[in-house]
Amino acid sequence: MLLMNVMGLGLIGLIIWWFWLYKPATTVVDNTSFIVTVDNGVYEPAHIKLTAHQPVTLRFIRKDASPCAEMVLFPDLEISEALPLNKPAEIKLPPLKSGEYSFHCQMQMYRGVLIVE
Secondary structure: OHHHHHHHHHHHHHHHHHHHHOOOOOEEOOOOEEEEEEEOOEEEOOEEEEOOOOOEEEEEEEOOOOHHHHEEEEHHHOEEEEOOEOOEEEEEEOOOOOEEEEEEOOOOOOEEEEEEO
C-alpha cells in the first residue's frame, strides 16, 4: 500500500512538472539565417528567439515523410509554405515587432513559436 502511495505521488509530481513547470529550451538566432529540422513529429528547435525589427530567413529541412509535415504555417504572418522531403525550403520573414508568433503544420500536430524581443 505504501508503495502505491509513493508511486501515485511521484506520478502527480511528474504531471505537475510536465504541464506547469517544464520550460522547453529556446534557441537564440543572432544572424539572418537559421535551420529548423522537421523530424519525428517535432520542429527542432521549436522555440526560437529572434531580434525585433530585423528580417530573418528560416531554412526548414523536412526529414519526416508524414503528410502532416508537408506544410508549415505562420498564421499571424499569413505565411504558408510547402516543405519538400529532404530538401531545404527557405522562408523569408519580414522584420517583426516584439511578441510571440506561433507556427505549425496544417493539422497543428507539429508546433513551434518565434519569440521576438
